[in-house]
Amino acid sequence: MSAPNNSYDPVEVASLQPEEVARMRDEALSAISAATSLEELKEVRTAHAGDRSPLALANREIGSLPPSARADAGKRVGGARREVSEALNRRQTELEEERDARVLVEEAVDVTLPWDRVQRGARHPVTTISERMTDIFVGMGFEMAEGPEVEAEWFNFDALNFLPDHPARTMQDTFFVEAPSGGDSGMVLRTHTSPVQIRALLERTPPVYVVAPGTTFRTDELDATHTPVFHQLEGLVVDEKVTLAHLRGAIDAFVHGMFGSGLRTRFRPSFFPFTEPSGEMDMECFVCHGSSVGATDSHCRTCGSEGWIEIGGCGIVNPRVLTAAGVDTERYTGWAFGLGVERALMFAHGVEDMHDMVEGDVRFTSAFGMEI
Incomplete structure:
Protein backbone atom coordinates (compact mmCIF):
# COMPACT_ATOMS: atom_id res chain seq x y z
CA MET A 1 0.00 0.00 0.00
CA SER A 2 1.48 3.36 -1.03
CA ALA A 3 1.88 6.29 1.41
CA PRO A 4 0.04 9.63 1.01
CA ASN A 5 1.48 11.99 -1.59
CA ASN A 6 2.59 14.67 0.86
CA SER A 7 4.85 16.30 -1.73
CA TYR A 8 1.94 17.18 -4.07
CA ASP A 9 2.28 20.76 -5.25
CA PRO A 10 -1.15 22.57 -5.37
CA VAL A 11 0.06 25.01 -7.98
CA GLU A 12 0.02 22.16 -10.44
CA VAL A 13 -3.82 22.59 -10.48
CA ALA A 14 -4.12 25.42 -12.98
CA SER A 15 -7.25 27.02 -11.48
CA LEU A 16 -5.59 27.21 -8.09
CA GLN A 17 -2.45 28.96 -9.22
CA PRO A 18 -2.06 32.34 -7.49
CA GLU A 19 -1.93 34.16 -10.83
CA GLU A 20 -5.10 32.42 -12.04
CA VAL A 21 -7.03 33.14 -8.82
CA ALA A 22 -5.94 36.78 -8.97
CA ARG A 23 -7.04 36.99 -12.64
CA MET A 24 -10.50 35.58 -11.86
CA ARG A 25 -10.88 37.98 -8.93
CA ASP A 26 -9.81 41.01 -10.97
CA GLU A 27 -12.11 40.04 -13.82
CA ALA A 28 -15.02 39.79 -11.41
CA LEU A 29 -14.21 43.14 -9.76
CA SER A 30 -13.96 44.81 -13.16
CA ALA A 31 -17.34 43.45 -14.24
CA ILE A 32 -18.90 44.63 -10.97
CA SER A 33 -17.57 48.15 -11.44
CA ALA A 34 -18.83 48.25 -15.03
CA ALA A 35 -22.43 47.30 -14.07
CA THR A 36 -24.65 50.37 -14.53
CA SER A 37 -27.99 48.94 -13.41
CA LEU A 38 -29.37 46.44 -10.95
CA GLU A 39 -30.31 44.15 -13.84
CA GLU A 40 -26.71 44.14 -15.14
CA LEU A 41 -25.37 43.57 -11.62
CA LYS A 42 -27.66 40.57 -11.25
CA GLU A 43 -26.11 39.03 -14.37
CA VAL A 44 -22.59 39.78 -13.04
CA ARG A 45 -23.44 38.12 -9.71
CA THR A 46 -24.53 34.96 -11.48
CA ALA A 47 -21.45 34.92 -13.73
CA HIS A 48 -18.81 35.64 -11.06
CA ALA A 49 -20.35 34.55 -7.74
CA GLY A 50 -22.79 31.85 -8.71
CA ASP A 51 -22.42 28.09 -8.39
CA ARG A 52 -20.94 27.81 -11.90
CA SER A 53 -18.63 30.85 -11.63
CA PRO A 54 -14.84 30.36 -12.15
CA LEU A 55 -14.04 30.96 -8.46
CA ALA A 56 -16.76 28.54 -7.34
CA LEU A 57 -15.38 25.85 -9.67
CA ALA A 58 -11.83 26.51 -8.39
CA ASN A 59 -13.08 26.14 -4.82
CA ARG A 60 -14.31 22.65 -5.67
CA GLU A 61 -10.82 21.67 -6.81
CA ILE A 62 -9.46 22.23 -3.26
CA GLY A 63 -10.99 18.95 -2.10
CA SER A 64 -8.79 17.01 -4.46
CA LEU A 65 -5.62 18.37 -2.84
CA PRO A 66 -3.68 16.59 -0.06
CA PRO A 67 -4.50 17.87 3.45
CA SER A 68 -1.25 19.76 3.73
CA ALA A 69 -1.98 21.84 0.65
CA ARG A 70 -5.63 22.65 1.25
CA ALA A 71 -5.10 25.45 3.77
CA ASP A 72 -3.12 27.73 1.52
CA ALA A 73 -5.37 27.09 -1.48
CA GLY A 74 -8.45 27.66 0.67
CA LYS A 75 -7.14 31.00 1.94
CA ARG A 76 -6.25 32.12 -1.55
CA VAL A 77 -9.60 31.20 -3.14
CA GLY A 78 -11.67 32.17 -0.11
CA GLY A 79 -10.05 35.60 0.05
CA ALA A 80 -10.79 36.20 -3.62
CA ARG A 81 -14.41 35.13 -3.24
CA ARG A 82 -14.83 37.35 -0.19
CA GLU A 83 -13.51 40.38 -2.10
CA VAL A 84 -15.93 39.66 -4.93
CA SER A 85 -18.86 39.30 -2.52
CA GLU A 86 -18.04 42.54 -0.72
CA ALA A 87 -17.67 44.37 -4.03
CA LEU A 88 -21.06 43.04 -5.15
CA ASN A 89 -22.74 44.25 -1.96
CA ARG A 90 -21.16 47.69 -2.24
CA ARG A 91 -22.17 48.05 -5.88
CA GLN A 92 -25.67 46.82 -5.04
CA THR A 93 -26.03 49.56 -2.42
CA GLU A 94 -24.68 52.22 -4.80
CA LEU A 95 -27.04 51.24 -7.64
CA GLU A 96 -30.07 51.12 -5.31
CA GLU A 97 -29.29 54.60 -4.03
CA GLU A 98 -28.94 55.86 -7.62
CA ARG A 99 -32.25 54.24 -8.54
CA ASP A 100 -34.07 55.75 -5.55
CA ALA A 101 -32.66 59.22 -6.29
CA ARG A 102 -33.70 58.93 -9.94
CA VAL A 103 -37.23 57.79 -9.04
CA LEU A 104 -37.65 60.75 -6.70
CA VAL A 105 -36.90 63.07 -9.62
CA GLU A 106 -38.65 61.22 -12.46
CA GLU A 107 -41.78 60.27 -10.52
CA ALA A 108 -42.11 63.37 -8.43
CA VAL A 109 -45.68 64.61 -7.87
CA ASP A 110 -46.26 68.34 -7.90
CA VAL A 111 -48.76 68.75 -5.07
CA THR A 112 -49.31 72.38 -6.06
CA LEU A 113 -51.06 71.38 -9.32
CA PRO A 114 -54.87 71.69 -9.49
CA TRP A 115 -56.51 68.63 -7.94
CA ASP A 116 -59.75 68.80 -9.92
CA ARG A 117 -58.41 68.51 -13.47
CA VAL A 118 -60.67 65.48 -14.05
CA GLN A 119 -64.16 66.83 -14.56
CA ARG A 120 -66.90 65.53 -12.33
CA GLY A 121 -69.65 63.59 -14.02
CA ALA A 122 -73.24 64.76 -14.15
CA ARG A 123 -76.62 63.21 -14.73
CA HIS A 124 -77.69 63.51 -18.34
Missing part, protein backbone atom coordinates in the same frame (compact mmCIF):
# COMPACT_ATOMS: atom_id res chain seq x y z
CA PRO A 125 -79.94 66.53 -18.95
CA VAL A 126 -82.48 64.33 -20.77
CA THR A 127 -82.91 62.40 -17.51
CA THR A 128 -83.20 65.47 -15.33
CA ILE A 129 -85.64 67.30 -17.61
CA SER A 130 -87.78 64.14 -17.94
CA GLU A 131 -87.98 63.95 -14.15
CA ARG A 132 -88.80 67.64 -13.96
CA MET A 133 -91.64 67.22 -16.47
CA THR A 134 -92.91 64.19 -14.56
CA ASP A 135 -92.79 66.08 -11.26
CA ILE A 136 -95.06 68.80 -12.68
CA PHE A 137 -97.79 66.26 -13.43
CA VAL A 138 -97.23 64.35 -10.20
CA GLY A 139 -97.82 67.68 -8.47
CA MET A 140 -101.23 67.79 -10.20
CA GLY A 141 -102.12 64.39 -8.73
CA PHE A 142 -100.94 62.07 -11.49
CA GLU A 143 -99.36 58.69 -10.70
CA MET A 144 -96.22 57.57 -12.53
CA ALA A 145 -96.53 54.37 -14.60
CA GLU A 146 -93.96 52.30 -16.50
CA GLY A 147 -93.86 49.62 -19.17
CA PRO A 148 -91.31 47.43 -21.00
CA GLU A 149 -89.23 48.77 -23.86
CA VAL A 150 -89.52 45.48 -25.76
CA GLU A 151 -93.25 45.38 -26.25
CA ALA A 152 -95.82 43.04 -27.76
CA GLU A 153 -97.37 44.24 -31.01
CA TRP A 154 -100.79 43.95 -29.41
CA PHE A 155 -99.93 46.60 -26.81
CA ASN A 156 -97.93 48.76 -29.22
CA PHE A 157 -100.38 48.68 -32.14
CA ASP A 158 -103.56 46.56 -31.98
CA ALA A 159 -104.91 47.78 -28.65
CA LEU A 160 -104.23 51.36 -29.74
CA ASN A 161 -106.40 51.01 -32.86
CA PHE A 162 -103.53 50.69 -35.37
CA LEU A 163 -104.97 48.64 -38.22
CA PRO A 164 -102.87 45.74 -39.59
CA ASP A 165 -101.97 47.72 -42.74
CA HIS A 166 -101.07 50.94 -40.90
CA PRO A 167 -97.77 52.39 -42.26
CA ALA A 168 -96.28 52.65 -38.75
CA ARG A 169 -96.21 48.86 -38.53
CA THR A 170 -93.85 48.47 -41.46
CA MET A 171 -90.08 48.04 -41.22
CA GLN A 172 -89.70 51.66 -42.30
CA ASP A 173 -90.73 52.86 -38.84
CA THR A 174 -90.49 49.97 -36.38
CA PHE A 175 -87.70 47.80 -35.04
CA PHE A 176 -89.14 44.26 -35.08
CA VAL A 177 -87.61 41.89 -32.51
CA GLU A 178 -89.68 38.76 -33.02
CA ALA A 179 -92.22 37.82 -35.68
CA PRO A 180 -95.69 36.56 -34.71
CA SER A 181 -95.97 32.77 -34.41
CA GLY A 182 -98.68 30.34 -33.42
CA GLY A 183 -101.24 33.08 -32.96
CA ASP A 184 -99.02 34.97 -30.50
CA SER A 185 -98.26 38.63 -30.98
CA GLY A 186 -94.90 39.64 -32.37
CA MET A 187 -92.40 41.68 -30.35
CA VAL A 188 -91.11 45.16 -31.23
CA LEU A 189 -89.06 47.92 -29.68
CA ARG A 190 -91.88 50.22 -28.63
CA THR A 191 -92.34 53.10 -31.04
CA HIS A 192 -94.06 55.32 -28.43
CA THR A 193 -94.94 55.28 -24.74
CA SER A 194 -98.65 54.85 -25.54
CA PRO A 195 -98.61 51.08 -24.75
CA VAL A 196 -98.31 52.13 -21.11
CA GLN A 197 -101.86 53.50 -21.46
CA ILE A 198 -103.18 49.98 -22.09
CA ARG A 199 -101.08 48.42 -19.32
CA ALA A 200 -102.22 51.10 -16.87
CA LEU A 201 -105.90 50.51 -17.72
CA LEU A 202 -105.50 46.72 -17.39
CA GLU A 203 -103.80 47.07 -14.00
CA ARG A 204 -106.02 49.80 -12.51
CA THR A 205 -109.69 50.49 -12.08
CA PRO A 206 -110.88 53.96 -13.20
CA PRO A 207 -110.49 56.72 -12.31
CA VAL A 208 -106.95 56.56 -13.78
CA TYR A 209 -104.52 59.49 -13.77
CA VAL A 210 -101.06 58.35 -14.90
CA VAL A 211 -97.99 59.87 -16.50
CA ALA A 212 -95.40 57.59 -18.12
CA PRO A 213 -91.89 58.76 -19.06
CA GLY A 214 -89.81 56.35 -21.12
CA THR A 215 -87.48 55.51 -24.00
CA THR A 216 -88.85 54.84 -27.49
CA PHE A 217 -87.33 53.59 -30.73
CA ARG A 218 -87.91 54.25 -34.42
CA THR A 219 -85.87 53.59 -37.53
CA ASP A 220 -84.81 57.21 -38.01
CA GLU A 221 -81.34 58.31 -39.08
CA LEU A 222 -79.37 60.30 -36.52
CA ASP A 223 -79.20 63.94 -37.59
CA ALA A 224 -79.56 67.36 -36.05
CA THR A 225 -83.27 66.92 -35.27
CA HIS A 226 -83.85 63.13 -35.24
CA THR A 227 -82.48 60.13 -33.38
CA PRO A 228 -83.51 56.45 -33.48
CA VAL A 229 -83.66 56.39 -29.67
CA PHE A 230 -85.62 59.18 -28.00
CA HIS A 231 -87.78 59.85 -24.94
CA GLN A 232 -91.43 60.69 -24.46
CA LEU A 233 -93.74 61.60 -21.62
CA GLU A 234 -97.15 59.96 -21.93
CA GLY A 235 -100.18 61.16 -20.00
CA LEU A 236 -103.55 59.44 -19.58
CA VAL A 237 -106.72 60.36 -17.73
CA VAL A 238 -109.78 58.09 -17.66
CA ASP A 239 -112.64 59.19 -15.44
CA GLU A 240 -116.30 60.14 -15.55
CA LYS A 241 -117.22 63.28 -17.48
CA VAL A 242 -113.68 64.35 -18.46
CA THR A 243 -113.46 66.71 -21.42
CA LEU A 244 -111.01 68.55 -23.64
CA ALA A 245 -111.30 71.50 -21.28
CA HIS A 246 -109.62 69.43 -18.55
CA LEU A 247 -106.87 68.46 -21.01
CA ARG A 248 -106.36 72.09 -21.96
CA GLY A 249 -106.07 73.06 -18.31
CA ALA A 250 -103.47 70.34 -17.62
CA ILE A 251 -101.37 71.42 -20.60
CA ASP A 252 -101.58 75.08 -19.55
CA ALA A 253 -100.37 74.12 -16.06
CA PHE A 254 -97.49 72.12 -17.53
CA VAL A 255 -96.36 74.93 -19.85
CA HIS A 256 -96.46 77.49 -17.04
CA GLY A 257 -94.54 75.19 -14.70
CA MET A 258 -91.94 74.22 -17.30
CA PHE A 259 -91.38 77.38 -19.33
CA GLY A 260 -92.82 80.22 -17.26
CA SER A 261 -96.18 81.77 -16.48
CA GLY A 262 -98.21 83.83 -18.88
CA LEU A 263 -97.56 81.71 -21.99
CA ARG A 264 -100.57 80.94 -24.15
CA THR A 265 -101.38 77.51 -25.62
CA ARG A 266 -103.44 76.37 -28.57
CA PHE A 267 -104.68 73.12 -30.13
CA ARG A 268 -104.61 72.35 -33.86
CA PRO A 269 -106.61 69.50 -35.45
CA SER A 270 -104.62 66.35 -36.21
CA PHE A 271 -105.06 62.57 -36.39
CA PHE A 272 -103.91 59.70 -34.20
CA PRO A 273 -105.46 56.23 -34.29
CA PHE A 274 -105.82 56.07 -30.51
CA THR A 275 -107.55 59.45 -30.00
CA GLU A 276 -110.65 60.99 -31.53
CA PRO A 277 -110.74 63.95 -31.87
CA SER A 278 -106.98 64.48 -32.00
CA GLY A 279 -104.86 67.60 -31.90
CA GLU A 280 -101.36 69.04 -31.89
CA MET A 281 -100.43 71.16 -28.89
CA ASP A 282 -98.59 74.46 -29.39
CA MET A 283 -97.35 76.97 -26.88
CA GLU A 284 -96.45 80.59 -27.34
CA CYS A 285 -92.74 81.13 -27.96
CA PHE A 286 -91.20 81.82 -24.57
CA VAL A 287 -88.38 83.86 -26.19
CA CYS A 288 -90.10 86.32 -28.50
CA HIS A 289 -93.73 85.86 -27.33
CA GLY A 290 -94.76 86.27 -30.97
CA SER A 291 -93.16 89.68 -31.44
CA SER A 292 -90.89 88.42 -34.22
CA VAL A 293 -93.78 87.30 -36.45
CA GLY A 294 -93.66 89.37 -39.63
CA ALA A 295 -90.79 91.49 -38.30
CA THR A 296 -88.13 92.42 -40.83
CA ASP A 297 -85.51 93.55 -38.36
CA SER A 298 -85.45 90.51 -36.05
CA HIS A 299 -85.61 86.72 -36.28
CA CYS A 300 -86.34 84.30 -33.46
CA ARG A 301 -84.27 81.12 -33.72
CA THR A 302 -86.44 79.31 -31.16
CA CYS A 303 -89.75 79.46 -33.02
CA GLY A 304 -88.48 80.45 -36.46
CA SER A 305 -90.44 83.71 -36.10
CA GLU A 306 -93.70 81.81 -36.21
CA GLY A 307 -94.66 82.78 -32.67
CA TRP A 308 -95.69 79.23 -31.68
CA ILE A 309 -93.77 76.08 -30.72
CA GLU A 310 -95.21 72.57 -31.18
CA ILE A 311 -94.85 70.53 -27.98
CA GLY A 312 -96.75 67.27 -28.69
CA GLY A 313 -99.94 65.49 -29.62
CA CYS A 314 -103.13 64.90 -27.66
CA GLY A 315 -106.81 64.05 -27.89
CA ILE A 316 -109.82 62.28 -26.45
CA VAL A 317 -109.09 58.56 -26.02
CA ASN A 318 -110.72 56.55 -28.82
CA PRO A 319 -113.53 54.35 -27.41
CA ARG A 320 -111.97 51.38 -29.19
CA VAL A 321 -108.86 51.79 -27.04
CA LEU A 322 -110.95 51.84 -23.87
CA THR A 323 -112.85 48.77 -25.03
CA ALA A 324 -109.61 46.88 -25.74
CA ALA A 325 -108.55 47.58 -22.14
CA GLY A 326 -111.91 46.48 -20.72
CA VAL A 327 -113.17 49.94 -19.74
CA ASP A 328 -116.89 50.71 -19.79
CA THR A 329 -117.20 53.38 -22.49
CA GLU A 330 -120.79 54.18 -21.45
CA ARG A 331 -119.49 55.39 -18.08
CA TYR A 332 -115.95 56.57 -18.65
CA THR A 333 -114.18 58.83 -21.09
CA GLY A 334 -110.57 59.89 -21.20
CA TRP A 335 -107.89 62.03 -22.75
CA ALA A 336 -104.22 61.48 -23.43
CA PHE A 337 -101.17 63.41 -24.52
CA GLY A 338 -97.58 62.74 -25.57
CA LEU A 339 -94.67 65.15 -25.05
CA GLY A 340 -91.16 64.91 -26.49
CA VAL A 341 -88.47 65.12 -23.81
CA GLU A 342 -85.64 65.98 -26.22
CA ARG A 343 -87.85 68.64 -27.78
CA ALA A 344 -88.44 70.20 -24.36
CA LEU A 345 -84.68 70.13 -23.69
CA MET A 346 -83.94 71.83 -27.01
CA PHE A 347 -86.47 74.55 -26.33
CA ALA A 348 -85.62 75.13 -22.67
CA HIS A 349 -81.82 75.27 -23.13
CA GLY A 350 -81.26 76.22 -26.76
CA VAL A 351 -79.77 72.85 -27.80
CA GLU A 352 -79.67 72.82 -31.59
CA ASP A 353 -78.20 69.41 -32.49
CA MET A 354 -79.33 65.93 -31.41
CA HIS A 355 -75.74 64.71 -31.75
CA ASP A 356 -74.87 66.65 -28.59
CA MET A 357 -77.44 64.67 -26.60
CA VAL A 358 -76.31 61.18 -27.64
CA GLU A 359 -72.54 61.33 -28.12
CA GLY A 360 -71.72 61.26 -24.40
CA ASP A 361 -69.39 64.26 -24.27
CA VAL A 362 -69.06 65.21 -20.59
CA ARG A 363 -68.64 68.84 -21.61
CA PHE A 364 -72.27 68.82 -22.76
CA THR A 365 -73.72 67.30 -19.60
CA SER A 366 -71.53 69.27 -17.18
CA ALA A 367 -72.85 72.54 -18.63
CA PHE A 368 -76.20 71.75 -16.98
CA GLY A 369 -74.62 71.29 -13.56
CA MET A 370 -75.18 68.58 -10.98
CA GLU A 371 -78.82 67.82 -10.23
CA ILE A 372 -79.71 65.23 -7.60
